[in-house]
Amino acid sequence: MSLSSAIAIAQSAFSTTAQQTATVSKNIANSGNADYSRRMAMLGTTPGGAQIVSIYRAQNEALLKQNLIGISQSSAQSSLLSGLEIMKSALGGNDYESSPSTYLSAFRNSLQTFASTPGNATIAATVVSDASDLANSISKTSAAVQDLRLDSDKKIAEEVANLNRLLAQFETANNAVKQATAAGTDATAALDDRDKILKQVSELVGISTVTRANNDTVIYTSGGTVLFETLPREVTFAPKSAYDATVTGNGIFIDGVPLAAGSGADTSAQGKLAGLLQLRDDIAPTFQSQLDEMARGLVTLFKEGGLPGLFTWSGGTVPAAGAVQPGLAASLSVNPAAKANPFLLRDGGFNGVVSNPDGNAGYTVLLDGFVTAMDGDMAFDGATGLDATSSIMEFAASSIGWFEQIRSGASTADDNKAALLARTQEALGSVTGVSIDEELSLLLDLEQSYKASAKLISTVDAMMASLLEAVR
Structure with missing residues (x-):
């Protein structure tokens, strides 16, 4: 993997993590809204790394x-x-x-x-x-x-x-x-x-x-x-x-x-x-x-x-x-x-x-x-x-x-x-509603993803510094 590819992948990860975090934050903000259906960011793999393909809305037509x-x-x-x-x-x-x-x-x-x-x-x-x-x-x-x-x-x-x-x-x-x-x-x-x-x-x-x-x-x-x-x-x-x-x-x-x-x-x-x-x-x-x-x-x-x-x-x-x-x-x-x-x-x-x-x-x-x-x-x-x-x-x-x-x-x-x-509202809410515990757990995962991307950027930065030092 070239350094430029690594930087592109890290940038893509940052962008994806930001969108995922925004989605989770929106879910948390609407946790008490009975008319809000939980959103989930659906990921897809590209040559430039993982990207948001779509925002999925939780739903169940039969329960609705x-x-x-x-x-x-x-x-x-x-x-x-x-x-x-x-x-x-x-x-x-x-x-x-x-x-x-x-x-x-x-x-x-x-x-x-x-x-x-x-x-x-x-x-x-x-x-x-x-x-x-x-x-x-x-x-x-x-x-x-x-x-x-x-x-x-x-x-x-x-x-x-x-x-x-x-x-x-x-x-x-x-x-x-x-x-x-x-x-x-x-x-x-x-x-x-x-x-x-x-x-x-x-x-x-x-x-x-x-x-x-x-x-x-x-x-x-x-x-x-x-x-x-x-x-x-x-x-x-x-x-x-x-x-x-x-x-x-x-x-x-x-x-x-x-x-x-x-x-x-x-x-x-x-x-x-x-x-x-x-x-x-x-x-x-x-x-x-x-x-x-x-x-x-x-x-x-x-x-x-x-x-x-x-x-x-x-x-x-x-x-x-x-x-x-x-x-x-x-x-x-x-x-x-x-x-x-x-x-x-x-x-x-x-x-x-x-x-x-x-x-x-x-x-x-x-x-x-x-x-x-x-x-x-x-x-x-x-x-x-x-x-x-x-x-x-x-x-x-x-x-x-x-x-x-x-x-x-x-x-x-x-x-x-x-x-x-x-009971029907509870059943529908369990499918489409927001669970604070689940969203906070997802935030912790996103935090780890952010740290990994940051680590990749710092590693590429160190390698670039070493390379520049070597060619002086």
Whole structure:
């Protein structure tokens, strides 16, 4: 080997070591960045010594796709559970002490007490007060359900705008990847940016990806609709300004195709948008129908002469049996006449039908009939998801049981999906993430390489000095 060749090899080693050190330093600097994939300098042998051939980016497509699915499922479950927890809070928390079922039990107990002592004015007033509390509980719960639907609708509008923004960013990142790949330049940073955006998109909607020539990526929804191909597809949604039991929310359309809502406590939804749709269009309306049926049951049970008696509503009629009257719960109230004269409940007279014209203090026929009717079976709409034939007491208790079953199931599923996501992220991180120990070990190796190159330079320098000395 000539001295000039030795110097060239040493210079090449210095350059290669510097690039390797820069790569390792970049890895260490991004060790806490979950969206960064580890870089490795790939070496090749040339007549002038080892040189950097390319910068390799650690990746695993199978694990990345599994991670995207995990993000979508966890995000959908979390959004569903969040809405259910808000509703649970409106019902009084863990014991559901503010639920209609709780107030219905208190009202029935007061009514039973009044039937035992029908001449007691204080107890009569208490029954009417408990009836007012019950009506308020049902109407307030109905308002809370519609507030939840409106809030979900607003979140959908926000996330649809966010999704369109992310797709526009993905177009920029995807073009950068294609251009760098086609030109043979370093595309690692652009690939990191693109994968980061994919993770954010998967939080909103379930996706799958296909990679084409020049690393071009096409995105499909989990339902098979094209979300991005060269250009982003338009995602549209028209929000509502207000909600009540008669309002149906608008759908989300991806390139003109409607996005399906999830189903079940362990929701089938992928992505936050499908979870919000399920909450707004499935769970909340079903619970609303149960409230409407409870309210209809009270109006029916306490009617007088074919018209509302103790309990009334904005419609002013007794609705047909076994069919939901949408919105009835929201306007349920106690007849003002009962507040003015609580003994109307004992004697009758809300609509001119007086059963105890003499005002006999021991008269209990109507009161006993009301208590018996509350424990007897009546027809309910099967669309509520509960038994079509049961007592109003059983129906109200079943409604809370139905809600708690969905909420507890959603909570368990949320824990499971969060754990699954954590495992997929850990598996992906073990392949693409940065290990500080590994990088520091590599730095020590590079230090030795640098020392060897420096030793070679010093040896060549000494030989050159000896040669010059010899020719003087």
